[in-house]
Amino acid sequence: MCRWLAYSGNPIQLETVLFRAQHSLIDQSLHSRLGHTTTNGDGFGMGWYAKHSEEPFRYRCIHPAWNDINLREAARAIRAAKFVAHIRAATDTPAQETNCHPFRYGRWLFAHNGLIRQYPEVRRELMLSIAPELFRWIEGSTDSEVMFYLALTFGLERDPREALQRTVGLVEHVGRRHGVDFPVNMTICATDGDQIVAVRYSSEGDSRSLFHSNSFRHLRELYPENPGIAAVGDDAVLILSEPLVDLPGAWAEIPEATFMQARQGTVDYYPFIPTYSEP
Template structure:
């Protein structure tokens, strides 16, 4: 599974968050001490809030520990709200559109976990996504579908209720398909002002 970091506080360089700690996210992506997956080499992403209306986003299919551009950007960018994610795919393709965090307007979203038996429930879950939002889905992950379900159910107005309703739909759909535990997850989302 994936690993992620969410930071909210005084502005700090991405380098201080991603590289400098002894057990930094970049170090964990290469050689994790805990967890089933000891390597998260299926891509990464970083999202941050600066002076623009929408958050910055840098995504790559390279392993985080091997991406020279990430190190360059990390040394230059400072932010008080940062999301970073390193990927260990649970079956979806390794491509930029599947790397987290996902962005919709001012909102960022990261997910660690899985929707059990996603190929069997994917179409049914996608049909629940608001038709206005559906064309924005770019990748093929369960994480992005979960994000767009949360948006459909009001994430932008009430994040807790939007996520809860999205999870409820996933659980109901999974159980109809015979799955005992339809979803495993940790999730982080923000609009840059709230978390």
């Protein structure tokens, strides 16, 4: 499917996690160990927040991540305290720039791994549930972008957990009416530059992999000679599809059917229970 990561902490060069790590995101684009597909070569994207900018910046490209020279240059040049990066393995929709994650609306960035099953059959009905004032901002053709705009319709900016539960509830309701037994399999990330929220959920209870870093303060005590751990700061959080390095105690797997919220170094779990009500 896809692989993604989201980071919040001290400003670091993006190449630290995109290229330098033992099992970096670029390495995962060719050699994913936990993904549904080994190769994720249908485009790449990253979004990052900078001081004095109302909206996050983005770089997206349809080239495979391992073959994008400009990406390597950009990742070396950009330092950011908060960013999201994504490598894509396409399902049902073409490899084009507007289909590359992360998607953006205002201060929000959104990335997704997984799929809405039989999406071409349910696409029209789902899109008609998007608020009319948001519809004009849809650029691509992916199920991921539709999920993002449904979440915005249901109040992502006010209450991310409720909005995402209503989004998935609608997708499951529509899918099952079309005879789809297990409409959704997903891990998703959404951030406004202050908080990062993530969900691991699937209709069949067998979701794609998702992890987050354990306390960097604790990791610094375990690995005092590791400069990468020291650089990110004690309050850093990294949420990701696959661990970047094989360090005992560094990673925690996010449980099935869980909504996770990370803010100022604190990570909280909540049950994720899709709900449906008539739009």
